[in-house]
Amino acid sequence: MSAPEAEQARRGWLETVDVHTDARPGPDDDRYWSRKLDTASADELAAIRTEKLRALVPYLYACVPFYRRRFDEIGLVPGDVRELSDLGAIPPVTKQDMAADLAEHPPWGGYTAVDDAGWLDRGWQTFATSGTTGAPRLFRYTAFDRETWAWTNARAMHAMGFRRGRDSAMIAFGYGPHVWLWGVHYGLNRMGIPIVTAGGVDSMLRARFIDAYRPTILAATPSYVLYLADLMRENGFDPAASSIRYLFCAGEPGFSVPALRRRLEGAWDAQLHEFYGCTEAAPSAGGHSCAAVAADPGEVSTHLLSDTHHWEVLDPETMQPVPDGQRGISVVTNLLSEASPQLRFVVGDYTRLGREPCGCGRTSTRALGGFAGRADDMLNIRGVTLFPSVLDDAVRGVAAAGSEYEVVLRRRRGLDEMTLRVEALPAADAATHGPLREAMGNAVRAAAELRAEIEVLEHGTLPRTQLKARRIRDLRE
Numbered sequence: 001m002s003a004p005e006a007e008q009a010r011r012g013w014l015e016t017v018d019v020h021t022d023a024r025p026g027p028d029d030d031r032y033w034s035r036k037l038d039t040a041s042a043d044e045l046a047a048i049r050t051e052k053l054r055a056l057v058p059y060l061y062a063c064v065p066f067y068r069r070r071f072d073e074i075g076l077v078p079g080d081v082r083e084l085s086d087l088g089a090i091p092p093v094t095k096q097d098m099a100a101d102l103a104e105h106p107p108w109g110g111y112t113a114v115d116d117a118g119w120l121d122r123g124w125q126t127f128a129t130s131g132t133t134g135a136p137r138l139f140r141y142t143a144f145d146r147e148t149w150a151w152t153n154a155r156a157m158h159a160m161g162f163r164r165g166r167d168s169a170m171i172a173f174g175y176g177p178h179v180w181l182w183g184v185h186y187g188l189n190r191m192g193i194p195i196v197t198a199g200g201v202d203s204m205l206r207a208r209f210i211d212a213y214r215p216t217i218l219a220a221t222p223s224y225v226l227y228l229a230d231l232m233r234e235n236g237f238d239p240a241a242s243s244i245r246y247l248f249c250a251g252e253p254g255f256s257v258p259a260l261r262r263r264l265e266g267a268w269d270a271q272l273h274e275f276y277g278c279t280e281a282a283p284s285a286g287g288h289s290c291a292a293v294a295a296d297p298g299e300v301s302t303h304l305l306s307d308t309h310h311w312e313v314l315d316p317e318t319m320q321p322v323p324d325g326q327r328g329i330s331v332v333t334n335l336l337s338e339a340s341p342q343l344r345f346v347v348g349d350y351t352r353l354g355r356e357p358c359g360c361g362r363t364s365t366r367a368l369g370g371f372a373g374r375a376d377d378m379l380n381i382r383g384v385t386l387f388p389s390v391l392d393d394a395v396r397g398v399a400a401a402g403s404e405y406e407v408v409l410r411r412r413r414g415l416d417e418m419t420l421r422v423e424a425l426p427a428a429d430a431a432t433h434g435p436l437r438e439a440m441g442n443a444v445r446a447a448a449e450l451r452a453e454i455e456v457l458e459h460g461t462l463p464r465t466q467l468k469a470r471r472i473r474d475l476r477e
């Protein structure tokens, strides 16, 4: 394909995205940032996705070598993919597919639409996958993407209840290559919500910032939110009486882990919210919580933006779509990005899809029960398969347990052994350790049908982390 033809495909794509993107600086009204899109019928949303898909496929074929090869291999031409149902002919793209492509085409891989010239002309920033499965992969996103992220994230955070004129935010993350906080940062900028800058600042100073400058939104990992609450209490501040009214968490399952959710909200007397996405194909809010769901203590659900992304849930064995309401793994087609427009990327979290309108009035597809973990992170202990979040839920549900714990897995004489090392509460005396040990053993047995050796530790024994906590130490071969 000639360069002018590729450029024409790119322009056609960006113009189509623009038609369905609000350039307005503020929300439509107090309920909806984009009323028309947030309340569109399922048919209207499908029509928008179809229109975007028809413009996207020629762009992918022209500008993304990975997809051009894939189409050629299975004998498809761009004109064959006209309807959402045609996507089924394209094999889902896994992280392993990308890793293999990256090994062949370093240092960026052939699965993005930005080449060197495009990067130097329109580039914004690189973001890296976290590298929990394999080496980190870097993605070059563009200035166009920055604007669309800001817009979708503003939509999502408006749904959570964040408001200009009342709220201000502290993002308690190092400003590193992880996508999430940057999208939040630019989204808050778009909303006109000010930020108390707290990247690269130690935790004690953050505690003082909260006390002195009174932000209402605290954005951090769930582990860090609990740690900061402990630290505040130890230093004479009361997190529950602080200015924080929203906890906006990322990096670890939180919203979907009921006992952790109660613990986080209780510690700060605040409402917990969450985005859902991935660096590769949903780096802005592919999904988000909303005020109506967050106000309900029952089962959570996560809105999945349905005009900017096409979401599927597949059976992990057959990789075929499962009916709504049935459990499978999440797969996303990104219909929004200039730099990383992916078809059927396997994000790989277990969930169930539902299409009933939400109490907030938004009509996007929802992930029922949210997302409790990636299939890659699933543990197998003595033949029992479970997510780390199941253990997390069990531990968080024991009121006498402190905020820190770790699970150590060993194999002895061919058998898996699990040791749960949990800290007691800060002021707990040794007499409480026995009952805590017993309660914790019961909680783990009830949640996971597994027996664990429980070790109770003094408060402050385990290492503290400001990012993702490594709670599972798997020492098995």
Ligand SMILES: [Zn+2]
Binding pocket: 289, 290, 291, 292, 293, 303, 358, 359, 360, 361, 362
């Ligand atoms: Zn809702």
